[in-house]
Amino acid sequence: MGPSDRHDRLRRWQAASLLAAAPIASLSASDAAATTPPPTPPGQQRIAAAVLVERLHQRVLSGQSATATLESWCAEHGLAEQARVRAVRVRGQDKAAPADVLHALGATDGSAVHYRRVQLVCGSRVLSEADNWYLPARLSPAMNQVLDSTDEPFGRVVGPLGFQRQTLADQTFWPPRGEGNQGVILEVRALLRDREQQPFSYVIESYGVAALP
Incomplete structure (x- = not known):
């Protein structure tokens, strides 16, 4: 067998090897495509987010x-x-209670009404912000001291009152109300009542997009 014959046989063997490998490579590519989930269409993403907003709404x-x-x-x-969840007190702000808040609380002209604004934070996420007007006369001195001097969440502090929460108004927003991280997905107005059904706190809660996973 001459050198040219050997070269011809080598070329034919290489060509056959490439043809044999081609179906394997094609099959591997198709397998990878089959195991990679397609991206979720934007429309479905919006629907999934809206479902989560409604779930949070019902939980609240x-x-x-x-x-x-x-x-x-x-x-x-x-x-x-x-x-x-921890409360981060927003200090240096004060809002007079609107007339409808005073009426809901049953506050008289001589009633002291305190204001507290907090962010409820989990990890690095600000889940909600709340404006809270409350009647200190209907809380214990110890509760008032904690509320005045710490960032402890209001609900945790007044827990011993065995309070009940009455929702006065609620509304979801999808797309969110506002831009970017400041967008609001849910707003709730609620009245807190003690065991004797006396109202002592009126809150306006705004839940942000950071509450969504």
Whole structure:
């Protein structure tokens, strides 16, 4: 066998090897495509987000404490490594109670009404912000001291009152109301009543997009 014959046989063997490998490579590519999930269409993403907003809405309405509700929500959706909701007091702001708030609280002209604005935070996420007007005369001195001097969540502080939460108004927003991280997906107005059904707190809660996983 001459050198030219050997070269011809080598070329034919290489060509046959490439043809044999081609179906395998094609099959591997098709397998990879089959195991890679297609991207979720934007329309379906919007629907999924709207469903989550409504779930949060119902959880807030059925719960007695926004703090406790958000804590369980944070844990279920893995929003933070440690599902502990803390209040961050927004200081240097004061808002006089509107007439409808005073009426709902049953406040008289001589009633002291305190104002507290907080953010409820889980990990690095600001889940909600709340304006809270409350009657200190209907809380214990110890509760007032904690509320005045710490950032402890209101619901956690007044828990011993065995309070009930009455929703006065609620509305969801999808797309969110506002831009970017400041967008609001849910607003709730609620009245808190003690065991004797006396109102002592009026809150306006705004839940932000950061509450969504």
